[in-house]
Amino acid sequence: MAQAPVNVTVTGAAGQIGYALLFRIASGQLLGADTPVKLRLLEIPQAVKAAEGTAMELDDCAFPLLQGIDIFDDARQAFDGSNVALLVGARPRAKGMERGDLLEANGGIFKPQGEAINAGAADDIRVLVVGNPANTNALIAQAHAPDVPAERFTAMTRLDHNRALTQLAQKLGVSVTDIKKLTIWGNHSATQYPDIFHAEVNGTTGAQAVNDDAWLRDDFIPTVAKRGAAIIEARGASSAASAANAAIDHVHDWVNGTPEGDWTSAAIPSDGSYGVPEGLISSFPVVSRNGAWEIVQGLDIDAFSRERIDASVQELADERDTVRKLGLI
Ligand SMILES: NC(=O)c1ccc[n+]([C@@H]2O[C@H](COP(=O)([O-])OP(=O)(O)OC[C@H]3O[C@@H](n4cnc5c(N)ncnc54)[C@H](O)[C@@H]3O)[C@@H](O)[C@H]2O)c1
Numbered sequence: 001m002a003q004a005p006v007n008v009t010v011t012g013a014a015g016q017i018g019y020a021l022l023f024r025i026a027s028g029q030l031l032g033a034d035t036p037v038k039l040r041l042l043e044i045p046q047a048v049k050a051a052e053g054t055a056m057e058l059d060d061c062a063f064p065l066l067q068g069i070d071i072f073d074d075a076r077q078a079f080d081g082s083n084v085a086l087l088v089g090a091r092p093r094a095k096g097m098e099r100g101d102l103l104e105a106n107g108g109i110f111k112p113q114g115e116a117i118n119a120g121a122a123d124d125i126r127v128l129v130v131g132n133p134a135n136t137n138a139l140i141a142q143a144h145a146p147d148v149p150a151e152r153f154t155a156m157t158r159l160d161h162n163r164a165l166t167q168l169a170q171k172l173g174v175s176v177t178d179i180k181k182l183t184i185w186g187n188h189s190a191t192q193y194p195d196i197f198h199a200e201v202n203g204t205t206g207a208q209a210v211n212d213d214a215w216l217r218d219d220f221i222p223t224v225a226k227r228g229a230a231i232i233e234a235r236g237a238s239s240a241a242s243a244a245n246a247a248i249d250h251v252h253d254w255v256n257g258t259p260e261g262d263w264t265s266a267a268i269p270s271d272g273s274y275g276v277p278e279g280l281i282s283s284f285p286v287v288s289r290n291g292a293w294e295i296v297q298g299l300d301i302d303a304f305s306r307e308r309i310d311a312s313v314q315e316l317a318d319e320r321d322t323v324r325k326l327g328l329i
């Protein structure tokens with residue numbers, strides 16, 4: 001019997017990440033070459049026409065796996081029956097806006113989207129939040145979807161993970177495929193901590209292979225953590241194709257599993273592991289088994305790493321306290 005299509009909802013579909021993402025979903029890169037998909041696109045009313053234009057182009061690709069495209073400006077409709085939800089659309093930071101203002105503005109988006117997911121998404125719904133501030137937006141959406149298992153709400157740090165892989169590979173003159181078990185900890189923000197102490201590179205650790213504390217501290221960590229800002233500075237717009245690529249990687253691995261002998265990074269609800277307060281949606285070393293993320297356990301965390309993990313987790317706790325005060329969770 002032919003496989004039933006998977007309903008994939010993408011918010012912010014007419015934006016720049018949406019444009020880089022939708023064609024890859026429709027071509028089978030998100031879920032696999034045998035899985036048909038139906039796209040459900042959500043946009044604000046002013047951007048629906050642009051989303052229609054993208055849908056016309058999707059049609060013009062004649063993707064064999066694409067079984068339909070529906071466009072909505074209503075979250076309840078867009079998430080109805082959804083199996084995978086990519087929450088990309090978000091309110092960008094405007095000039096003079098404080099972090100709290102940004103969190104409040106995004107609360108107006110992610111609260112109703114969480115409610116809509118709760119009301120109508122399929123039982124197996126998996127949510128990836130890309131729109132910034134991604135971790136706390138995921139927390140807001142999750143708080144308004146009490147009937148959905150909490151662990152189905154995740155936020156994207158895979159772009160940071162991929163950035164760190166390439167920076168380390170370039171430093172060592174190796175291929176990214178030679179590097180395993182790298183980790184991004186904490187928030188998708190400038191406080192994130194890319195950890196190469198447990199990374200494996202051709203029989204040694206990433207840190208030992210580098211053997212250059214100054215590079216690690218003053219170059220690698222800030223380069224990865226501030227890469228988003230560097231892209232904005234260079235392009236005049238935030239990362240789009242690389243962000244879409246990371247979203248594909250995250251959901252692909254979540255659904256299909258991570259390779260044996262490696263792990264990846266994803267922001268998932270903490271179970272208290274590594275001293276991260278339970279419930280915070282924080283980035284961890286993770287594997288995916290049987291369609292669910294699991295935090296890799298038992299890693300030794302030295303003082304250098306501890307300080308950096310704690311700083312990023314503290315930022316997440318502060319963001320959670322802000323949205324709590326605003327009544328968003
Ligand atoms: N987590 C990450 O690694 C990462 C990486 C890159 C970008 N981002 C973030 O992703 C988000 C999207 O980036 P972009 O470059 O595509 O932005 P963009 O401005 O090009 O597109 C955003 C789209 O979202 C739409 N939108 C706004 N509110 C909406 C709502 N309530 N419902 C549905 N759609 C809505 C807008 O109309 C717009 O088309 C931003 O918040 C950006 O900072 C995250």
Ligand SMILES: O=C(O)C[C@H](O)C(=O)O
Nearest residue numbers: 132227228229231238239
């Ligand atoms: O850094 C940003 O503001 C954009 C995005 O989150 C990124 O990491 O590229």
